[in-house]
Amino acid sequence: CSFAVGIWCWLATNQNLIIQFQSLEDIWSLCERVNSSQCKTVIKAAIINILYAIWISRNNARFNNSKPSFNSTLSWISAGVSLSGNQTKNLSSASLSDFSILKAFLVNIHPPKPTFVREVIWQPPPPQWIKCNTDGALTPNASACGGIFRDSNAD
Secondary structure (H helix, E strand, O other): OOHHHHHHHHHHHHHOOOOOOHHHHHHHHHHHHHOOHHHHHHHHHHHHHHHHHHHHHHHHHHOOOOOOOHHHHHHHHHHHHHHHHHHHOOOOOOOHHHHHHHHOOOOOOOOOOOOOOOOOOOOOOOOOOOEEEEEEOOOOOEEEEEEEEEOOOOO
């Protein structure tokens, strides 16, 4: 069905994925491609809403002789996914791919709680000096660092 293929292609394009389904297990395996529990909830909601939309559209076409509107169906799917993603209490991760999935469905990100927070008050260097501030972060799967150079005017 070109309608169903179009919807799955929309999801693949929207999430920058290559989707090749041979079974329902392949569909559910999309959930394993993400890191956070909030993103898994969003992907599950997308799958369920897509399957339901295809089923409703097929039944309306078959029994009511009604042609489904592709754009309306996509809007309905997006709204359902957004609602599910925003209602969950699950937390997101620091993954950029998870971030883009959540933002594509207009889902508010629920960041994980920091292990500890330390307040640091920046002090400018003396005139004619340049100060370099650096920081880093580490998780079991990734690490990152960064730095910034500023003069006594904080420029």
